[in-house]
Amino acid sequence: MTQKILNISSASSDWRGLALSNFVLSPFVLDGALYASVEGFTQGIKFAENDINRRAAFESSGWPAKYLGETADRSGAYWQGHRIPYGSDEHHRLIERAIRARILQSEGLRAALKSTAGMTLIHEPGTGAESPTTSLPATVFCRILTQLRSELLDDVSSAMIDR
Ligand SMILES: Nc1c(N[C@@H]2O[C@H](COP(=O)(O)O)[C@@H](O)[C@H]2O)[nH]c(=O)[nH]c1=O
Numbered sequence: 001m002t003q004k005i006l007n008i009s010s011a012s013s014d015w016r017g018l019a020l021s022n023f024v025l026s027p028f029v030l031d032g033a034l035y036a037s038v039e040g041f042t043q044g045i046k047f048a049e050n051d052i053n054r055r056a057a058f059e060s061s062g063w064p065a066k067y068l069g070e071t072a073d074r075s076g077a078y079w080q081g082h083r084i085p086y087g088s089d090e091h092h093r094l095i096e097r098a099i100r101a102r103i104l105q106s107e108g109l110r111a112a113l114k115s116t117a118g119m120t121l122i123h124e125p126g127t128g129a130e131s132p133t134t135s136l137p138a139t140v141f142c143r144i145l146t147q148l149r150s151e152l153l154d155d156v157s158s159a160m161i162d163r
Contacts, residue, residue: 006119008145010062011126016112020103020145022136025061028102030161031080037061041098042135043069045077046086054078074133087135095136096144101161103148113149121145 006014010023018024022038035041036059043065044057057068077084077091084090103109123138130138151159 004119005122006116007122007124008142009123009125011124016116019109019112022099022141023062023066026102026106026109028098028105030098030101035098037065038095038098038102039065042095043072045079045094046072046074046135048078049081069135074135077135087133091135092140096163097161099141099144100148100159100163104159104161110152113145114152116149117153121149 006012006017008017009021010018012018012021019026022042025037027034027036028038029035030041035044039062040057040060043060044054046069047054047057053068053071057065060068074086076086077094079094084094103113121142123141147163148159
């Protein structure tokens with residue numbers, strides 16, 4: 001029987017869930033700059049542009065990125081000279097651009113996401129209750145992936161980094 005629920009996280013039992021998780025080392029380019037992983041990007045933007053932890057996070061993935069992010073004060077996100085209110089829609093949209101960039105820049109990831117058609121995407125990393133200060137709630141993450149999947153299934157050429 002086909003599995004109807006797919007966990008997109010480093011704790012997934014499905015290789016596609018692992019590949020599509022933010023934790024994985026998976027380089028992408030956003031606005032002309034190179035990042036090692038979406039997790040590194042997500043944690044790095046919590047640090048101001050002159051903070052050395054920012055670059056270190058951008059060059060990392062998985063738990064090292066996550067642990068670095070735990071040292072941030074979580075009051076804002078910093079991008080192109082602007083401070084974005086932490087946890088705001090604008091903050092989530094910035095992370096969404098990174099998620100979309102990574103997947104859209106890889107034919108394999110695009111195909112992997114499309115191959116989950118019909119499945120409900122969830123994010124259950126198995127690390128206990130979601131942090132109230134998470135910068136990417138599971139609901140937002142799954143909404144982003146589900147929306148991108150539907151764009152890819154409809155017409156590959158219409159899916160872009162900026163919606
Ligand atoms: N803890 C965990 C994941 N958590 C990831 O952390 C990010 C949000 O970070 P934060 O703002 O610190 O709450 C987001 O990308 C979420 O997917 N992911 C995984 O695959 N496996 C894990 O074990």
